[in-house]
Amino acid sequence: MAEVLVLVEPVDGAVGKSALELLTLAGRLGTPVAVVVGSADGGVADELGRFGAATILSADDDVLTSTVSAGVVSLLASLVSSRSATAVLVPSTPAGKEIAGRLGVRLDSGVLTDAVDASVSDAGEIFIEQSVFGGSTVVHSRVTRGVPIVTVRPNSVTPVEAPVSPQVQGVSVPADSGRHAVATSRTPAAAGGRPGLTEASVVVAGGRGVGAAEKFAVIEELADVLSAAVGASRAATDAGWYPHAAQVGQTGVTVAPQLYIACGISGAIQHRAGMQTSKTIVAINKDPEAPIFELADFGVVGDLHVVVPQLIEEIRKRK
Amino acid sequence: MRIVVCVKQVPDTWSEKKLDPADQTLDRGAAEGVIDELDTYAVEEALRLKESHDGSSVVVLSMGPPPAAETLRKALQMGVDEAVHVVDDALHGSDALATSLVLAKAIEHIGYDLVIVGSESTDARMGVIAAMLAERLGVPQATLAGKVEVDGSSLRVTRVTASEQALVEAELPAVVGVLEKINEPRYPSFKGIMAAKSKPMTTLSLADLGVDASSVGLVAAATAVVDSAQRPPRGERTIVTDDGDGGARIAEFLVAQKLL
Ligand SMILES: Cc1cc2nc3c(=O)[nH]c(=O)nc-3n(C[C@H](O)[C@H](O)[C@H](O)COP(=O)(O)OP(=O)(O)OC[C@H]3O[C@@H](n4cnc5c(N)ncnc54)[C@H](O)[C@@H]3O)c2cc1C
Ligand SMILES: Nc1ncnc2c1ncn2[C@@H]1O[C@H](COP(=O)(O)O)[C@@H](O)[C@H]1O
Numbered sequence: 001m002a003e004v005l006v007l008v009e010p011v012d013g014a015v016g017k018s019a020l021e022l023l024t025l026a027g028r029l030g031t032p033v034a035v036v037v038g039s040a041d042g043g044v045a046d047e048l049g050r051f052g053a054a055t056i057l058s059a060d061d062d063v064l065t066s067t068v069s070a071g072v073v074s075l076l077a078s079l080v081s082s083r084s085a086t087a088v089l090v091p092s093t094p095a096g097k098e099i100a101g102r103l104g105v106r107l108d109s110g111v112l113t114d115a116v117d118a119s120v121s122d123a124g125e126i127f128i129e130q131s132v133f134g135g136s137t138v139v140h141s142r143v144t145r146g147v148p149i150v151t152v153r154p155n156s157v158t159p160v161e162a163p164v165s166p167q168v169q170g171v172s173v174p175a176d177s178g179r180h181a182v183a184t185s186r187t188p189a190a191a192g193g194r195p196g197l198t199e200a201s202v203v204v205a206g207g208r209g210v211g212a213a214e215k216f217a218v219i220e221e222l223a224d225v226l227s228a229a230v231g232a233s234r235a236a237t238d239a240g241w242y243p244h245a246a247q248v249g250q251t252g253v254t255v256a257p258q259l260y261i262a263c264g265i266s267g268a269i270q271h272r273a274g275m276q277t278s279k280t281i282v283a284i285n286k287d288p289e290a291p292i293f294e295l296a297d298f299g300v301v302g303d304l305h306v307v308v309p310q311l312i313e314e315i316r317k318r319k
Numbered sequence: 320m321r322i323v324v325c326v327k328q329v330p331d332t333w334s335e336k337k338l339d340p341a342d343q344t345l346d347r348g349a350a351e352g353v354i355d356e357l358d359t360y361a362v363e364e365a366l367r368l369k370e371s372h373d374g375s376s377v378v379v380l381s382m383g384p385p386p387a388a389e390t391l392r393k394a395l396q397m398g399v400d401e402a403v404h405v406v407d408d409a410l411h412g413s414d415a416l417a418t419s420l421v422l423a424k425a426i427e428h429i430g431y432d433l434v435i436v437g438s439e440s441t442d443a444r445m446g447v448i449a450a451m452l453a454e455r456l457g458v459p460q461a462t463l464a465g466k467v468e469v470d471g472s473s474l475r476v477t478r479v480t481a482s483e484q485a486l487v488e489a490e491l492p493a494v495v496g497v498l499e500k501i502n503e504p505r506y507p508s509f510k511g512i513m514a515a516k517s518k519p520m521t522t523l524s525l526a527d528l529g530v531d532a533s534s535v536g537l538v539a540a541a542t543a544v545v546d547s548a549q550r551p552p553r554g555e556r557t558i559v560t561d562d563g564d565g566g567a568r569i570a571e572f573l574v575a576q577k578l579l
Contacts, residue, residue: 011482068460068478068487069450094438094446094463095480101447102454104416110541111415113445127545138548145541181459181476181489188483198481202578244500245481250441251357251499253481259578261569273444280576281553282569293558298572302561310566318570318579 002030002086002124003055005079007072007099008048009037009091015047017199020159022089022152023051027162029120030086033057034166035079037064037072045168052162057171064173069095070180073102075173080107080147087126092151092254093198100151109146116156116256116277131277154198155256189245197229197246201258203278205231205248206241207271209264209285209304213241218308219263225315231255231275233265249274263304267292284308320375320469320491323431324365324399325422325452326358328383328390329442352383354390357437359397359504364467364497365435366398366505372469376400378429382410382421388520395515396507402520403429409525412537415443419451421535424528426456433474434494438463449496459489462496 004026008019019034026032033055034040034048040058048056057079063071076088076099088103090096092114104111117129126148130139143149197203204226206219216230223230232242234249248255250273260278265271267283267290275281276295283296284304293299300307331353362379369375379394381387382405391402405425413421426434434456439446453460459474461467465484466477474493478485479500507515525532533539559568573579 068462093481097446098450098462101415101450105419105451105454111447112542113447136550138550140545142543142545143541144543178457179459179490181461181487181493183485183487186483186485189481280578295553296556296558297553298569299558300561300565300569301558302565307561307565311569314567314570315579
């Protein structure tokens with residue numbers, strides 16, 4: 001059966017939720033094959049097998065992590081041809097999109113980014129669903145030339161267990177004499193104890209209305225009672241109240257959690273671009289005219305410094 | 320150092336917000352194209368590199384229909400030395416593969432040590448062009464840059480992703496993609512606006528670049544939209560004013576939605 005390659009980049013020997021989402025989607029399109037950057041030892045192979053990876057191709061080569069895109073693109077390009085894959089799925093992160101773009105050029109194949117779903121027809125044609133214009137429009141697209149290269153937005157697919165005993169196979173990265181940018185040092189982003197922003201099923205975000213860096217404590221407290229990730233508007237990150245990595249929006253992270261709680265955020269179009277496909281949106285803002293209320297399923301016009309602590313209490317009571 | 324900056328003309332980011340069916344003027348304004356605000360960071364970074372490296376020049380490049388000349392003019396007003404506009408009827412409907420093909424040909428035609436592009440366009444939001452250009456030009460890709468330094472022919476970029484910050488190094492020529500956090504774009508000065516009037520703007524067709532019209536545009540697109548539909552509007556909205564029970568009411572809502 002047709003093989004669908006899924007790019008998996010384990011972090012510290014652990015497989016992220018988005019890899020499982022991609023495997024689930026790949027299972028709907030054909031036989032999922034996980035292409036693992038680094039070793040697929042123990043836990044990694046087990047986890048990928050649990051979510052349907054019949055074959056695991058593990059490539060343990062420094063070039064994959066030291067070069068910007070180049071190593072991974074060469075690896076995927078060689079595997080697409082050697083395995084006659086019918087599609088390639090890559091996580092829709094900024095770095096993932098870059099890989100998809102280069103691979104598209106290398107293979108002269110159509111690239112579709114930010115897919116939220118996919119299906120295959122009886123004739124084997126793959127259809128990709130994208131949610132565009134900030135979620136207001138649903139588009140179905142098709143790749144009409146080459147092997148579909150698709151980036152999939154985190155949190156769009158529910159991972160479904162489909163246990164198989166995977167065949168693990170080592171693969172090598174083809175030699176490449178090109179000139180590439182190389183990472184000479186790297187600093188991991190502070191992880192903190194919270195779920196990752198794109199993977200979290202609940203995101204609590206604070207904006208200029210929070211008022212000060214130390215006042216983000218109340219946002220974090222709400223996040224923690226909900227096991228949520230913390231996000232921020234650009235106004236809050238620019239003010240230095242919260243790390244830039246937490247910025248949600250057009251020039252930050254795009255999130256699509258089950259629940260997004262916006263606290264003291266006006267809802268500027270650039271912010272909305274990063275959160276409006278959230279399944280349920282709750283907003284707290286003292287300005288009844290704030291555009292965020294146009295998006296909110298439930299909104300409270302009020303002072304977040306009053307409303308949020310009460311909400312935290314109420315959640316604790318119900319636990 | 321010769322720097323080529325790629326800029327795109329897009330519908331005004333704020334157009335959606337300004338869309339008022341009762342107000343025709345705003346409606347027309349909304350349809351008007353502007354320089355992609357994310358690309359102004361690329362222009363600014365190019366100008367800063369030029370200012371700190373003697374003997375450098377900056378060329379701004381855009382592919383798009385005739386009104387895109389306005390976008391190029393804006394970059395000239397900011398201080399860019401010359402503009403190149405690729406315009407051809409056959410380009411209509413080009414996908415990212417075709418766009419990168421044409422831009423790469425134009426960049427080679429112009430000549431370059433460094434190419435700078437924005438992180439993504441505010442309309443397409445694909446974020447693939449920088450990587451595609453590196454692939455097509457066969458030069459290093461130094462993208463998602465929060466900081467760019469050039470020393471002689473060596474390039475150092477701080478690459479920022481959700482999981483890490485990496486110091487990335489390469490030799491020129493190279494392609495750089497800049498994040499919006501990198502700088503604060505300048506506004507054109509009066510002097511800049513006046514000076515822009517006499518700066519060269521070259522228009523190139525596909526034939527000038529040796530690109531076959533059949534390899535671009537709608538006919539050559541490797542992707543196709545099958546159908547599209549408006550998503551039904553979000554369900555019922557409830558907005559309440561806090562009367563001392565705002566937090567409790569959110570909790571009730573969350574319970575009712577089975578989110579708690
Ligand atoms: C190129 C570009 C890219 C951008 N990218 C992004 C992006 O990725 N993400 C992003 O978020 N923004 C982005 N922006 C910025 C965006 O335009 C807005 O400026 C920003 O989102 C505003 O943040 P805010 O809502 O926190 O602040 P404001 O717009 O100032 O809103 C603060 C809100 O808090 C409310 N408030 C104040 N005090 C309280 C209180 N005590 N209780 C309750 N409510 C209170 C106010 O009523 C107000 O509505 C970008 C802008 C540009 C030009
Ligand atoms: N038609 C175009 N002309 C010039 N530059 C472009 C064009 N399209 C995209 N770019 C550049 O590529 C970047 C990324 O665009 P995209 O991959 O479409 O999101 C933009 O920020 C621009 O710098």
